[in-house]
Structure formats: structure tokens, C-alpha cells
Amino acid sequence: MQPLRLTLATHGPEETLELGRQLGRLLVAGDLVALVGDLGAGKTCLVQGIAQGLDVPESSYVRSPSFVILNVHAGRCELNHLDLYRIHSPAELEDLGYREIFYGEGVTVIEWADKIEGLLPEEHLRISLDFRNETERVIALEGIGDLPRERWEALRSALAGFTEG
Ligand code: ADP
Ligand code: MG
Secondary structure (H helix, E strand, C coil), X not given: CCCCEEEEEEECHHHHHHHHHXXXXXXCCCCXXXXXXXXXXXXXXXXXXXXXXXXXXXXXXXXCCCCXXXXXXXXXCCEEEEECCXXXXXXXXXXXXXXXXXXXXXXXXXXXXXXXXXXXXXCEEEEEEEECXXXXXXXXXXXXXXXXXXXXXXXXXXXXXXXXX
């Protein structure tokens, strides 16, 4: 079977937001999205789009502090947004009770997911973001594990309007 891989480019934060929005519309309870990319690559921007796609009210975002590891937002389903920038070891995720979050009823999106590679569920969507220049980012989406083919195809068509990276 074709590996589930899609590489796109966005030209400014609005396009990354829109990509997130399209993705967010297709996410369902229990999904996990692992984001990988340097500081300024656009991870938080993408999560904001995902939140919009999940019908999280904008006000929920304005209120969420960026210095905590976990922010939970109510939307079409719960959005667990983790930012692991400040963690030093995966053990810190144990204190957070990560299993209940990752295998729970919400959608989970993790910035700096490569810091806890070994804790990620077998099935997830991995998205890596790369800085190409001031406004351009390369965004690669990869299905890890047995993501059903129909879901992948739905995502591919939802993102068909984006330039290939
Ligand atoms: P991260 O969470 O990966 O550190 P952020 O989303 O917080 O990154 O910040 C990305 C920064 O890059 C923002 O200031 C945003 O305006 C800018 N930017 C420029 N072009 C893009 C793009 N194509 N996609 C996302 N962000 C972009
Ligand atoms: Mg960020």
C-alpha cells in the first residue's frame, strides 16, 4: 500500500491556519496529532487552525497561557493541546497522566512530540513543519500505524488546494 505521506507548502500564517482548519474538521475523538518542528516553524499557528476546525471558540485560545504543558479546550469534542517545549524528560508526562489524555475521548495535539517519541500511541498523524523562508513553511503529514485509508483519502482531498512542498 502507498505510504501515507503528503508534503505541502504554506505561504504565510493564514495558509497554515487554513490547513489546520481543514484538518481539524476531519478529526474525531481519540485522534492524536504529533507536531515536530523548530521554534517558529508554525506549530502553534497550525494548532489554532485545528482548534477552529474543531469549533473551539476563539476566546478559549485568548485565555490559554503558553507556559503550561497542557491546555484543554471545549469544542465539537475536547481538544487537548500539549506544548512540550519546556519538558526535560518524558517522565514529566507521567505526572500529567498522559495515558488518560492520549487514549481518552478528546483530540490530542502535541507540539515538540519528538521529545516523547516512545510514549506516542501506535496510531497517530505525524506532522513535521520546516522553516523555508520568512513566510514559507514545508508541512509534511504522515500517517503512522493503521490509519484507515478512507480517512487518509478524505484528508488528501480536503488539502488538495495547497501547493506541494
Ligand atoms: P511554533 O509554535 O512552531 O514555535 P508559531 O506558530 O508560534 O511557531 O510561530 C510561527 C511564526 O511564523 C508566527 O510569527 C507566524 O506569523 C510566522 N509565519 C510566517 N509564515 C508562516 C507560515 N507559512 N506558517 C506559519 N507561521 C508562519
Ligand atoms: Mg508553539
